[in-house]
Amino acid sequence: MGPISFVGTRGLGICLIETGDGLILMNTGMPGSGPMIEEPIRALGHDPAEIEILLAGHAHVDHVGGHA
Helix, strand or coil: CCCECCCCCCCCCCEEEEEEEEEEECCCCCCHHHHHHHHHHCCCCCCHHEEEEECCHHHHHCHHCCCC
């Protein structure tokens, strides 16, 4: 597994995990934080549409608010 890159907002741990089978996004932050997460994903050379799996650390809005 790896590499793992921090793509989150300032106070929230959101990580992109690159695997041979696609991208995994761990946590999605607050509702509306999608553009802040998309920017570093694109800077790493990936299209956010390539994300295959969304994972949640736990079910608080600051971790899953952007899953939809």
